[in-house]
Amino acid sequence: MAEPDRETTAWGDKFKGVAALPVQALFRVLEGPLMALQRVVGIRAMPYVFLLPNLAFFGIFVVIPLFINFAFSLTGGTQVFLSDRVYVGTEQYSFLLDCENFVDPVTCREDRFWKGIFNTATFIFFQVTFLVLFSLVTALILNRKIRARGFFRSVFFFPVLLSPVVVALIWKWILLRDGLLNAFLVSIGLDKILFFVSPEWSMFWAIFVSIWAHMGFYTLILLAGLQAIPPDLYEAAEMDGTATERIFWRITLPLLWPNLLVVVVLALIKGVQIFDEVFVLTGGGPGTATQFIVQYIYNTGFTEQVQNFGLAAAASVVLGVVLFVLTLTQLAATRRRDNV
Amino acid sequence: MSDALARTRSLGSLITATRGRGRLHWTDIFTYVYLALGVLLMFGPVVWLVLSSFKTPAGLVEFPPTFLPLGQIEVQVEGHDKPLPLFRATLEDGTVRDLAQVRRIGIVSQMVDPNDVSQTYSIPINDREPVREFRLATENYTDPLERFNFLTYLRNSVIVTVIATLITLLINSMAAYGLAIYEFRGRNAIMLLVIGTLMIPITVILVPVYLVVTELGMVNSLWAVILPGAATPTGVFLLRQYMLTIPKDLIEAARMDKASEWAIYWKVVLPLALPAIAVLAIFSIMWRWNDFLWPLIVLNRSEVYTLQVGLNAFQGELDVQWHYILAMTVVTLIPVVLVFAFLQKFITTGIASSGMK
Numbered sequence: 103m104a105e106p107d108r109e110t111t112a113w114g115d116k117f118k119g120v121a122a123l124p125v126q127a128l129f130r131v132l133e134g135p136l137m138a139l140q141r142v143v144g145i146r147a148m149p150y151v152f153l154l155p156n157l158a159f160f161g162i163f164v165v166i167p168l169f170i171n172f173a174f175s176l177t178g179g180t181q182v183f184l185s186d187r188v189y190v191g192t193e194q195y196s197f198l199l200d201c202e203n204f205v206d207p208v209t210c211r212e213d214r215f216w217k218g219i220f221n222t223a224t225f226i227f228f229q230v231t232f233l234v235l236f237s238l239v240t241a242l243i244l245n246r247k248i249r250a251r252g253f254f255r256s257v258f259f260f261p262v263l264l265s266p267v268v269v270a271l272i273w274k275w276i277l278l279r280d281g282l283l284n285a286f287l288v289s290i291g292l293d294k295i296l297f298f299v300s301p302e303w304s305m306f307w308a309i310f311v312s313i314w315a316h317m318g319f320y321t322l323i324l325l326a327g328l329q330a331i332p333p334d335l336y337e338a339a340e341m342d343g344t345a346t347e348r349i350f351w352r353i354t355l356p357l358l359w360p361n362l363l364v365v366v367v368l369a370l371i372k373g374v375q376i377f378d379e380v381f382v383l384t385g386g387g388p389g390t391a392t393q394f395i396v397q398y399i400y401n402t403g404f405t406e407q408v409q410n411f412g413l414a415a416a417a418s419v420v421l422g423v424v425l426f427v428l429t430l431t432q433l434a435a436t437r438r439r440d441n442v
Numbered sequence: 443m444s445d446a447l448a449r450t451r452s453l454g455s456l457i458t459a460t461r462g463r464g465r466l467h468w469t470d471i472f473t474y475v476y477l478a479l480g481v482l483l484m485f486g487p488v489v490w491l492v493l494s495s496f497k498t499p500a501g502l503v504e505f506p507p508t509f510l511p512l513g514q515i516e517v518q519v520e521g522h523d524k525p526l527p528l529f530r531a532t533l534e535d536g537t538v539r540d541l542a543q544v545r546r547i548g549i550v551s552q553m554v555d556p557n558d559v560s561q562t563y564s565i566p567i568n569d570r571e572p573v574r575e576f577r578l579a580t581e582n583y584t585d586p587l588e589r590f591n592f593l594t595y596l597r598n599s600v601i602v603t604v605i606a607t608l609i610t611l612l613i614n615s616m617a618a619y620g621l622a623i624y625e626f627r628g629r630n631a632i633m634l635l636v637i638g639t640l641m642i643p644i645t646v647i648l649v650p651v652y653l654v655v656t657e658l659g660m661v662n663s664l665w666a667v668i669l670p671g672a673a674t675p676t677g678v679f680l681l682r683q684y685m686l687t688i689p690k691d692l693i694e695a696a697r698m699d700k701a702s703e704w705a706i707y708w709k710v711v712l713p714l715a716l717p718a719i720a721v722l723a724i725f726s727i728m729w730r731w732n733d734f735l736w737p738l739i740v741l742n743r744s745e746v747y748t749l750q751v752g753l754n755a756f757q758g759e760l761d762v763q764w765h766y767i768l769a770m771t772v773v774t775l776i777p778v779v780l781v782f783a784f785l786q787k788f789i790t791t792g793i794a795s796s797g798m799k
Contacts, residue, residue, distance in 0.1 A: 125608070129708040136704035148703040152620030153632060155613040159673030164639045167650035174649055182656050240480070243473050254477055256786055257484050263778045263789070265732035267750045271757060271771045272487045275494060275764065282490055285506040314483070322793050346469060375645045378734045382754055396645050396735070403649050404739050415649045422646040429641040 174415035180408055187412070194416035215417060217390045218398035225394060226373040229309045233369050234362070237317050241324035242354070255325070259318035266378030269315045274383055277307060298384055301391035308380045308392045315379060316372065320365045327361030328354070360439035367432040374424060395421055495768035496578040502764055513577030517542050517556045529553065529570040531563065540573060541565070582769035591744055592770060595752035598664060599731060602748055606668040607726040610677055611719060618681030619707050623693060640675040644736055655740055666740040667733070667748065677722045684718035685711060724785055731777060749774045
């Protein structure tokens with residue numbers, strides 16, 4: 103966290119005044135018991151007391167589930183409770199990974215899983231590429247000496263805060279058969295396009311809409327990176343009469359590179375987990391054309407007639423491994439950026 | 443808001459801005475074009491949503507769509523109890539007149555002149571156009587309140603957001619305090635655990651968390667949505683980093699005054715950490731209000747749906763009632779827009795400095 107700016111503190115004062123009253127009452131009520139507790143366990147045990155509630159939540163809802171996930175992936179059947187389930191060893195994994203030809207999902211025994219992986223890979227490739235590209239261009243433009251920069255920054259940023267469901271519905275409404283976009287196509291003399299019937303168009307709009315929704319976030323990170331570049335470098339280049347293009351390639355890009363790397367990896371991590379907005383927009387369709395890994399897990403574990411928790415858990419473990427590798431890359435990239 | 447208005451007003455002077463060399467570089471032109479397209483592409487869809495949400499079902503199926511929501515004018519005509527819809531009809535002799543429709547029989551419309559009741563006409567329906575005016579179909583907003591569980595969804599979303607945010611703030615700030623202020627055995631291990639859990643998004647542990655929630659008997663209760671995400675590693679991390687900047691002398695001084703550790707936490711450290719807590723509060727509200735996948739899994743009964751899940755259920759129905767969906771989408775969007783309008787600085791500095799969302 104950076105130092106709080108003045109506005110932040112001013113708002114904090116207001117918050118202190120109004121919203122905090124019931125909260126303060128709660129703290130006051132808790133004060134007696136916790137003082138007594140401190141007398142019993144001693145001051146050296148107090149840090150553990152403060153950490154306990156949060157760690158209990160972590161334990162119950164993150165750490166224990168992580169282990170249960172492995173256990174689940176080694177069992178079969180449809181029971182929810184682990185003790186009722188049959189141990190099947192690595193059968194779920196071999197079922198998932200059984201392919202005659204790994205580059206062709208149709209030859210796999212669980213072709214939906216591989217279709218999901220292929221779809222996700224296609225999605226990530228285009229989404230991350232164009233997301234980073236547009237974020238970079240937008241950040242560069244917002245970093246110029248333009249009027250009303252704050253206004254334009256919020257124009258590009260506000261979709262970040264919209265819920266995925268809202269984002270998907272906004273665009274679905276535009277892309278429907280009798281929607282705004284088709285009205286436009288007809289008005290310029292083209293035919294209507296049934297976007298959600300065509301696999302290619304569905305994938306295109308899934309990518310487009312998710313870029314639309316998330317671009318602002320990455321733009322903001324890149325903008326912060328651009329503003330951290332010392333202005334004297336630019337002044338010096340200007341004095342030497344360096345061409346704009348050359349300034350970009352020789353100063354801006356190299357100095358922004360660490361940030362760009364962080365943005366790419368962050369976008370990859372989010373991209374692998376794509377679900378919400380595409381699920382509402384296309385429902386994974388037509389067919390399985392826009393079904394991604396997370397939707398495969400969701401369908402397998404929760405919406406099919408036979409809830410196959412074991413298979414869903416095994417697929418989650420595969421997803422988890424991918425994310426783990428990506429997150430390690432992210433930490434490395436962030437560390438490199440912050441050390442530069 | 444007035445600030446934003448002032449900014450848009452200065453848009454005009456933007457045209458004249460250059461990079462200071464007197465002539466327009468190609469990048470200047472590119473900038474203007476890009477920004478103009480950006481405004482259109484980012485705002486356009488939302489504006490279209492809001493405009494559409496005020497259209498009647500008939501107005502929504504119209505193709506090509508009208509830009510503004512329109513409603514047919516109805517007139518009170520002598521001898522008729524109900525107001526009659528007004529049409530602009532082309533008579534056989536080619537004159538055009540505004541007539542009220544009494545009834546429609548097949549492809550012929552029985553019409554009457556609203557100013558002269560004795561004048562009646564039979565006009566083929568192709569020769570008449572409805573006379574319309576700008577009108578907001580506010581029933582799109584009021585109907586769902588009565589006819590669907592919309593209010594329940596709204597209430598559920600508010601409950602989840604408020605309670606979850608309070609729990610998150612309390613336990614995260616406690617943990618952050620423990621990690622920032624004390625030196626104790628196992629601190630590094632716990633920090634590692636916190637950072638480690640950052641790597642485990644809910645998408646990876648959907649099945650086992652569902653098991654835990656089932657075991658605790660919480661499926662189809664709002665607690666199933668509130669509790670699993672309450673201990674956010676990002677929150678602990680953010681608050682701890684902030685609390686590290688609080689001078690240790692303050693805490694030592696409070697201890698000298700025989701303040702209990704709990705008192706130091708909520709009377710000394712928390713007030714000083716308020717800016718960071720405010721940032722976390724805003725994030726938490728956003729996360730909870732917009733949460734979708736997890737509620738979708740654990741909430742299977744309509745009366746516990748949150749807004750997001752409810753909206754998705756509506757749009758998945760066979761007979762999609764877009765006029766209600768669009769209106770409900772606007773309602774779902776309003777809190778976010780309000781938060782954005784008032785707290786934009788916070789959100790953007792929060793994201794830029796912590797790199798999270």
